[in-house]
Amino acid sequence: MDADVLFREQKSPWFVFVSLAILGVLYVAAVACRLLHISGLALCLRRPKDLRRRYGAWAVVTGPTSGIGRSMALELARLGLNLVLVGRDPAKLDDISRAVSEAHGVQAKTVLFDFSLVSTPQGDEAMGRLREAVQGLEVGVLVNNAGVATPHATYLHEEADAEAWVRMIRVNLWATTEVTAAVLPGMVERGRGAVVNIGSGATEALPSYPLYSVYAATKRYVTHFSRSLYVEYRGKGIDVQCQAPLFVDTKMTTNMVTQEGLLSWIIMPTPEAYALAAARWIGHRRPLCMPNLSHRLQWCLSQFVPDHVLNMHRLRENLRQRTIFQRLK
Template sequence: MGTDAFLRQQEPWFVSLGILGALYVAVVAYRLFHISGLALCLRQPKDLRRRYGAWAVVTGPTSGIGRSMALELARRGLNLVLVGRDPAMLQDISETVSRTHGVLAKTVQFDFSLVSTPRGDEAMRRLREAVAGLDVGLLVNNAGVAKPGVVYLHEVDAEAWVSMIRVNLWALTEVTAAVLPGMVDRGRGAVVNIGSGCTVALPSVPFYSIYAATKRYVAQFSRSLYVEYRGKGIDVQCQVPLFVDTKMMAKMMTWGGLMSQLITPTPDSYAHAAARWIGHGLPVCIPNPGHRLQMCLYQLLPDSIRVGACLHESLHQRALNLTKGTVAQR
């Protein structure tokens, strides 16, 4: 009996279920194809300089992901405006990118914890002057702080939380607002905001409440700007790292060994993947393939298990800090 004859003899509901099952498998396969990053791997990497412009602004470029992003963008031929608070470290990364990759580099000293204060306003004025007249095609908002962490809200003076909010949320917003007008005038550009895996992997992040809240703002801010500005030729994206081998992550996590090596890329390998994802259509994305695999596994677990594991790790870190005297109980 041929296939057509077999199908004609089946009940309509059986055929309908078969069609629905095939469609479901196709959708799952399509999602896995994109989640895995295979779709992006099959594309040619974008020429960021040609697509967006000759200059990139990178905040927090002196260590970790920010430094690696600066080096990666310089390797791709972009000149850099490097914005951070430490003059000596700014000078070091400026000289490194110029010497290694032959690009131009400017530095702007800016302590983001002082944003919207007289000193912060002066730094913002210097930043606007630094980018005036430049073909700034890319902004990477990387600067961020996770301290204070593993503490109850009431254990830390309000000014410390305000400082974190200024750096992670307020400064990111003001720097974006300062750079966007030039992109709008030129009809092209990209804004990349570095978020945090805690906002996508966990429904709540005990003992890091303010940090997690500021990073969730970054994701929602990016989603909204993505819709607002894509008609003006500007790509806006929140890139979400999970565990990356940085000083910040070393302070937040206490486990190590083989497992941490398998799931924790170096800043350089993370930056290489992140640069490939710029402008590829997703308002919130996870550039590193290992991180995407982690997210698939996390989503298989109930919220209670994920939050419970996070709580256990935070309590362990908190106990160590109490022993060292770096946390004062109240």
């Protein structure tokens, strides 16, 4: 009996070592799987979805005349989808309509809609035109891209133009809700569809976005709106997704980021590169995603940085942008 006890005592350190080693391997594997999930590298190995076959022949794109919206319209057209283009500038709408038709041979319809007038008599009239435009069409994809931000970093008490807040809330929040509600009935009736809402990585990768508080709040709404709709409509064959890009090389980003700050180290994809990745993510059931690989890696790295460090860095950079604006003013 004493020999058996001695044997067990001698064996126990090895048992502890092996147990800890196994736990360590499992932990590393879990972290690796988490990083793989965030980075989306596994998705890069999959073939892109045939959006036209899976969802329908038409896509609705809001804010398609510049930046991400224009590139998304061109990319969806390249994938064979006909387009309903919704925006406020008739000349620019005609331009993108001709561009997608000539480049990819798809049909394109335009709807004039100033989203800052949503829920006003003019906005109700425009919403009626949109409903009429999509009636009878097999709308399979909706991209809610239209969005506005304050033109510069500012403290809340310094912004005297309350109407600017109202416009931002109407475009970023209210219009996204109403356009989605207008397109969903047809998708529900057909039992298939995809809704893609363009949010902001600034509200996902960063704990705060100081000096752009109202903008960040409206984009946070888009995230939770999308998450809830994802659960609500998944059983009806409709995929709802919030795509939350970090900085993309657009006019809006130029106004929000200074060359001396983030642009010295951050990688900003072009709108074309972003749209290529974004279209690939449609149909993969992620209620929230960052389609661009460099954005996902930045998001992953930000999770290892304490919130107070991110907050102070973002405040410092936005204060620098505010100072530059004040000098120009």
